[in-house]
Amino acid sequence: MDELSAYQGGMMKALVRLSFLIAVMATTFLLSGSSVRAGSDPLPSWNEGPAKHAIVEFIRATTDPSSTKFVPPEERIAVFDQDGTLWASHPIYPQLMYCLDRLPAVVKARPALAKIEPFKTALSRNMEAISKLPTKDLIKIMAAPLSGMSVERFRADAEQWLETAKHPRWGRRYTELTYLPMLELMKHLRANGYKTYIVTGGGQDFVRVYAEQTYGVPPEQVVGTLESVSYRYDKRGRPVLIESAETLLSDVDAGKPEAIHLMIGRRPRAAFGNSTGDRQMLEYTTSGDGARFGMLVLHDDPKREYAPQSLYDEAKRQGWFVTSMKSDWNRIWAFEQ
Amino acid sequence: MDELSAYQGGMMKALVRLSFLIAVMATTFLLSGSSVRAGSDPLPSWNEGPAKHAIVEFIRATTDPSSTKFVPPEERIAVFDQDGTLWASHPIYPQLMYCLDRLPAVVKARPALAKIEPFKTALSRNMEAISKLPTKDLIKIMAAPLSGMSVERFRADAEQWLETAKHPRWGRRYTELTYLPMLELMKHLRANGYKTYIVTGGGQDFVRVYAEQTYGVPPEQVVGTLESVSYRYDKRGRPVLIESAETLLSDVDAGKPEAIHLMIGRRPRAAFGNSTGDRQMLEYTTSGDGARFGMLVLHDDPKREYAPQSLYDEAKRQGWFVTSMKSDWNRIWAFEQ
Numbered sequence: 120m121d122e123l124s125a126y127q128g129g130m131m132k133a134l135v136r137l138s139f140l141i142a143v144m145a146t147t148f149l150l151s152g153s154s155v156r157a158g159s160d161p162l163p164s165w166n167e168g169p170a171k172h173a174i175v176e177f178i179r180a181t182t183d184p185s186s187t188k189f190v191p192p193e194e195r196i197a198v199f200d201q202d203g204t205l206w207a208s209h210p211i212y213p214q215l216m217y218c219l220d221r222l223p224a225v226v227k228a229r230p231a232l233a234k235i236e237p238f239k240t241a242l243s244r245n246m247e248a249i250s251k252l253p254t255k256d257l258i259k260i261m262a263a264p265l266s267g268m269s270v271e272r273f274r275a276d277a278e279q280w281l282e283t284a285k286h287p288r289w290g291r292r293y294t295e296l297t298y299l300p301m302l303e304l305m306k307h308l309r310a311n312g313y314k315t316y317i318v319t320g321g322g323q324d325f326v327r328v329y330a331e332q333t334y335g336v337p338p339e340q341v342v343g344t345l346e347s348v349s350y351r352y353d354k355r356g357r358p359v360l361i362e363s364a365e366t367l368l369s370d371v372d373a374g375k376p377e378a379i380h381l382m383i384g385r386r387p388r389a390a391f392g393n394s395t396g397d398r399q400m401l402e403y404t405t406s407g408d409g410a411r412f413g414m415l416v417l418h419d420d421p422k423r424e425y426a427p428q429s430l431y432d433e434a435k436r437q438g439w440f441v442t443s444m445k446s447d448w449n450r451i452w453a454f455e456q
Numbered sequence: 457m458d459e460l461s462a463y464q465g466g467m468m469k470a471l472v473r474l475s476f477l478i479a480v481m482a483t484t485f486l487l488s489g490s491s492v493r494a495g496s497d498p499l500p501s502w503n504e505g506p507a508k509h510a511i512v513e514f515i516r517a518t519t520d521p522s523s524t525k526f527v528p529p530e531e532r533i534a535v536f537d538q539d540g541t542l543w544a545s546h547p548i549y550p551q552l553m554y555c556l557d558r559l560p561a562v563v564k565a566r567p568a569l570a571k572i573e574p575f576k577t578a579l580s581r582n583m584e585a586i587s588k589l590p591t592k593d594l595i596k597i598m599a600a601p602l603s604g605m606s607v608e609r610f611r612a613d614a615e616q617w618l619e620t621a622k623h624p625r626w627g628r629r630y631t632e633l634t635y636l637p638m639l640e641l642m643k644h645l646r647a648n649g650y651k652t653y654i655v656t657g658g659g660q661d662f663v664r665v666y667a668e669q670t671y672g673v674p675p676e677q678v679v680g681t682l683e684s685v686s687y688r689y690d691k692r693g694r695p696v697l698i699e700s701a702e703t704l705l706s707d708v709d710a711g712k713p714e715a716i717h718l719m720i721g722r723r724p725r726a727a728f729g730n731s732t733g734d735r736q737m738l739e740y741t742t743s744g745d746g747a748r749f750g751m752l753v754l755h756d757d758p759k760r761e762y763a764p765q766s767l768y769d770e771a772k773r774q775g776w777f778v779t780s781m782k783s784d785w786n787r788i789w790a791f792e793q
Binding site: 193196270314323324327331337338339341345347348349350357358360367368373374376377380381382383384385399402403406 | 530533607651660661664668674675676678682684685686687694695697704705710711713714717718719720721722736739740743
């Protein structure tokens with residue numbers, strides 16, 4: 120265990136423990152004939168190679184009415200995991216950092232919490248101790264800042280944090296630490312009639328705060344861990360929705376295809392992930408009829424990003440198709456020179 | 457209580473008991489100046505009058521960049537209740553009829569059910585007895601046909617029923633018993649950049665079966681009572697989603713704005729309903745900032761449709777804006793001459 124690993128909490132651990140175990144699945148292996156035309160490259164941050172060619176060719180074939188792989192516009196659904204797939208998730212998931220940062224204010228309003236676990240440990244900011252908390256405790260920590268807030272107040276609070284909080288390594292706002300190649304890919308999919316959805320283990324309302332501006336994904340296309348809200352009236356008798364601490368559906372592992380069915384009601388045509396928490400989403404997406412595309416991002420670039428574990432050799436042994444951050448992406452960040 | 461009322465089950469009763477109590481709310485009262493141009497009437501089945509003018513003017517003003525009521529395209533969300541708002545719900549909700557029709561097959565597979573309530577009563581097809589069942593029993597009856605089926609098998613079964621089942625009064629398929637004026641309205645909203653959503657107490661997966669073909673509403677824009685699904689593997693090891701009998705969220709009353717937040721994540725700009733089950737959805741929609749529109753359909757046309765209760769006088773007394781099926785709609789059904 121290196122020191123980065125110490126930052127991982129139990130739930131986070133479960134999510135990323137075997138990250139990169141699966142690498143890239145491209146069930147349709149549309150590798151023959153790249154359609155990248157000079158001067159109109161929709162994916163300039165991607166190096167030429169099998170990963171880029173497979174993606175570009177999948178999009179070309181599924182939108183060409185004369186192709187046997189043609190997909191009607193209404194069925195063009197592409198789903199993206201967020202943490203580690205669209206933005207940096209090391210050394211700690213940004214949403215967990217938000218919750219740890221907000222916890223003192225929560226405890227100020229409800230002082231009794233300071234004396235009970237898991238809040239006592241969380242307040243210590245002892246990342247090693249936090250990393251040893253069981254999943255159910257981490258869920259409590261993640262839900263605490265929301266609980267009892269109106270959706271508008273929660274949104275304003277999360278917005279303020281996102282404006283000011285900085286990543287410990289790059290000193291930049293978390294919303295700047297999105298992967299440029301993936302943003303290009305989402306844009307290219309949308310330009311070809313695909314609806315892009317985020318399907319994340321993160322809290323749905325948290326991700327909705329910045330998803331439209333950051334990824335071009337509107338709130339109705341953010342599928343996250345579903346926290347219930349309660350319809351109430353404020354002092355002036357106006358309707359208000361209050362965040363509760365109750366989780367309706369945990370959007371990880373098997374919860375991902377379940378949430379996709381609930382929220383979208385169609386099996387996606389393309390899925391992008393990076394960890395075992397995305398395995399079922401990829402299975403479900405790629406096992407349907409017709410043209411399908413599945414891909415996992417391999418974190419193998421410790422110089423420009425992180426490489427907590429490298430399972431490249433195993434991925435190769437299993438015959439998975441690998442998209443490497445190191446060799447397939449010529450730029451990772453928009454702020455890179 | 458007239459004989460039609462006897463068909464109403466407990467849950468259904470709760471939904472419609474005070475139907476038409478609220479009539480039409482048009483919070484923005486955009487009544488000044490009709491923009492209906494001769495020769496391009498988007499709502500030909502609507503008679504000229506305040507209801508039609510308010511709707512047309514709301515759409516015109518919210519899509520005119522020079523208007524103070526302008527609504528940016530991404531915020532153009534319109535929500536529609538289904539039963540009694542988009543299609544006929546008398547003498548019995550079509551989905552409840554589907555469940556009663558399917559119950560013998562369910563019981564054949566699980567004979568023990570025939571001996572226990574509420575299935576014993578449901579199998580009797582004694583509508584008066586069924587109408588007296590409590591809500592929780594009706595939910596059991598409604599969930600029974602789905603439970604344990606894959607989502608694909610349920611879809612095929614419901615499709616087959618919709619193809620063959622006929623309404624007892626008109627002898628037509630239920631999907632033909634949609635209100636033409638409302639279909640025109642949905643189309644007109646979409647032509648002006650509005651996303652149209654169905655927000656129904658009905659089961660989400662049931663409504664998704666026909667919503668795209670019948671209303672032009674894709675599965676991802678159907679918000680219904682949320683039944684959970686379970687991710688499993690079939691005998692050949694392929695992923696499959698299995699319908700369960702568990703309800704995650706009941707999409708009636710306060711559940712409507714709660715489900716809207718979960719599924720859409722934005723407060724709608726326009727809401728259309730017909731019963732007290734829609735009250736909170738209308739409140740929530742119309743109490744936001746900026747241009748808003750709320751409307752209830754008054755069932756006051758026993759000759760062409762049904763008029764189980766007329767609360768027109770009360771609606772008028774309360775100052776609600778009334779859209780009458782009888783006087784505001786020159787056609788109700790597409791099959792009318």
